[in-house]
Amino acid sequence: PDAAATPWRGGTFSIGLTRLADYNQNLRYSAQPEFNQDILERLSFDQRSVLDDLAFEAFLTERDNQGTYIPADYSETGQLIQGETVETSGGQTQFDFGYGTSYKDKLYLGGAIGIVTTRFNSVATLTAVDPAAPSNQPGTAFGSLSLREELRVRGSGINARIGVIYRPMDAVRLGASVQTPTFSQLTETYSSSLDVTYDAPITVDGQTYTSGQANLNPEDRAYTLTSPFRATGGAAFVIGKYGFVSADAEYVNYGQARLGNDNTNRVGNAPIDFGPANEAVRQLYRSAVNLRVGGEARVDIFRVRAGFARYGDPYRNSSRFNRSQNFYTGGVGLRTNTFFLDLAGVYTTTGQFYTPYTIPNRTPVVEVDNTRFTGTVTAGFLF
Numbered sequence: 001p002d003a004a005a006t007p008w009r010g011g012t013f014s015i016g017l018t019r020l021a022d023y024n025q026n027l028r029y030s031a032q033p034e035f036n037q038d039i040l041e042r043l044s045f046d047q048r049s050v051l052d053d054l055a056f057e058a059f060l061t062e063r064d065n066q067g068t069y070i071p072a073d074y075s076e077t078g079q080l081i082q083g084e085t086v087e088t089s090g091g092q093t094q095f096d097f098g099y100g101t102s103y104k105d106k107l108y109l110g111g112a113i114g115i116v117t118t119r120f121n122s123v124a125t126l127t128a129v130d131p132a133a134p135s136n137q138p139g140t141a142f143g144s145l146s147l148r149e150e151l152r153v154r155g156s157g158i159n160a161r162i163g164v165i166y167r168p169m170d171a172v173r174l175g176a177s178v179q180t181p182t183f184s185q186l187t188e189t190y191s192s193s194l195d196v197t198y199d200a201p202i203t204v205d206g207q208t209y210t211s212g213q214a215n216l217n218p219e220d221r222a223y224t225l226t227s228p229f230r231a232t233g234g235a236a237f238v239i240g241k242y243g244f245v246s247a248d249a250e251y252v253n254y255g256q257a258r259l260g261n262d263n264t265n266r267v268g269n270a271p272i273d274f275g276p277a278n279e280a281v282r283q284l285y286r287s288a289v290n291l292r293v294g295g296e297a298r299v300d301i302f303r304v305r306a307g308f309a310r311y312g313d314p315y316r317n318s319s320r321f322n323r324s325q326n327f328y329t330g331g332v333g334l335r336t337n338t339f340f341l342d343l344a345g346v347y348t349t350t351g352q353f354y355t356p357y358t359i360p361n362r363t364p365v366v367e368v369d370n371t372r373f374t375g376t377v378t379a380g381f382l383f
Contacts, residue, residue, distance in 0.1 A: 009102040016096035016112075023090040023120050027354065029366050030083035039082055039128045039145075039357065050216055051147075054194040058212030059204055060145065084126045084356055090119035090153075108165040113158070116182055120153040126356060130199070143197040150191050157184030157225075163232075173236040175248070182227040185262055191218040222262040222269055228253050234292075245295040254285035254314040288312030294329065303333035305344070321367075325350040338382050345375040 055061045093116070100110030129144040163177030196212040203209075234248025258281070259274040294307025309327040331344030352368040 007104045009105055011099060011101035014096070014098045014100070014112075016098065018094045018096065019091060020094050020116065021092040023088045023092075025086075025088045025370075027086040027088075027352075027368060028084070029354075029368075030081065031366075032079050032081055039080065039126070050192060054147070054192060054214040054216065057214035058145075058194045058196045059198075059202060059209060060142075060194075060196050060212065062202075062204055080128045080130055082126070082128045082356075084124060086122065086124045086354070089121045092116060092118050106167050108167075109163075111160070111162040113160050114179075114182070116157040116159065116184065118153060118155045118157070118184065118186065120151075122149075122151045124149045141198045141200040141202050143199040145194065145196045148193050151188060153186055153188045155184050155186030155225075157182045157227075159183070159227075161230075171238045171240075173238070173246075175235070176233045177231070179230040179232075181229050181256070184225045184227070185222070185264070186225055187220060187222045189218050189220050190216075192216045220269075222264075223272070223274075224260040224262050226258045226260070228256040241298060243295060243297040245293075247291075247293040250290040250292075251287065252290065252314075253287040255282050255287065257281055257285070284316060285314050286316045288314045301334055301336055303331075303335060303342070305329070305331040305333070321351065321353045321365075323351050323353065340378075340380050340382070342378040343375070344378075345373060348372045348374075 052061070095115045095117075096112045097115075098110060098112030100108060102108045126147040126149075127145065130142055159180050159182040161177055161179035163175065165173055165175040167173055193215045194213070198210050198212075201208045201210050230250060230252050232248055232250040234246065236244055236246035238244045259277050261271045261274070262269070288311070290309065290311045292307065292309040294305065296303055296305045307327075307329040309325075309329075311325040311327075313323045315321070315323055326349045328347045329344065331342060333342040334340065348371065350370045352370055354366040354368060355363055356366065357364070
């Protein structure tokens with residue numbers, strides 16, 4: 001439309017691609033816990049659970065007619081050396097389809113529909129070894145075990161968001177946006193196996209064994225996940241032709257995330273009561289504020305950028321552990337009328353606390369300090 005006839009300055013349709021999360025990580029630890037039998041106790045704690053079934057089939061929790069473990073009393077087992085490797089991969093990507101317009105080049109309005117795809121893979125191998133030789137522990141049959149658990153998650157979701165930018169003067173931009181919860185349909189496939197060796201032969205139903213092995217065939221489970229609502233506000237200050245500075249804050253209430261049954265019944269699952277799980281989410285998580293600040297300096301055709309972001313700890317009980325994330329960014333660029341080249345890097349630090357298993361009154365925790373550096377190079381020609 002003619003700018004003189006209407007205050008609206010046309011519109012723009014856009015398509016975007018954003019990497020929301022990167023799940024690629026390798027974690028390894030080894031220790032001798034204060035309580036030697038934690039891992040053995042965990043394998044038989046939840047009766048009729050997957051782990052209890054595996055332990056029973058591998059003879060680890062096999063009992064005789066008097067109810068005594070056929071493998072020797074675990075209280076006589078030496079101090080176990082426990083370790084685990086956890087390998088995760090995959091990511092979460094969002095495709096955006098948006099439209100924006102402006103009113104008198106002062107007020108800018110826009111909205112977008114986001115399509116989210118999720119891929120997550122995890123392989124965890126937990127081991128425990130009794131370092132004591134059979135000659136030193138004649139009453140102990142247990143030698144070692146290796147528990148392998150594999151999880152694969154696939155799914156897609158959808159969300160929507162709207163935003164506004166107001167320019168009270170040429171040098172100032174004020175913005176705000178809200179994003180609806182992301183509704184996702186997910187399918188996960190879980191499988192596990194347990195291998196056990198015995199230092200002394202054990203007899204089960206008249207047969208002698210020096211090892212045991214059990215498998216859980218892959219099982220599919222379909223469910224839905226609704227992520228929290230998000231709200232963001234920020235400001236940018238343009239310093240003439242010399243660059244700009246911007247800052248924004250994002251509010252997220254992680255305790256609002258919800259699990260639910262997939263009514264499409266894609267894999268034939270019976271309905272699950274997600275009430276306890278959702279209550280656990282409410283009790284475990286809280287709201288957090290994510291802060292971001294950055295700027296760019298311009299010198300002729302050259303560009304220099306720097307920024308910092310801090311994502312708040314989403315857990316309620318943070319008195320002992322701090323799980324906040326820090327992002328340090330930097331970059332340089334070159335721009336002419338026909339060509340541009342940008343180099344950027346992000347250095348990330350975060351605290352992670354991993355719990356390999358949980359048993360009554362004792363929960364082992366592995367503290368991990370994560371650091372990561374990623375870099376990008378972008379080049380293009382202008383026509």
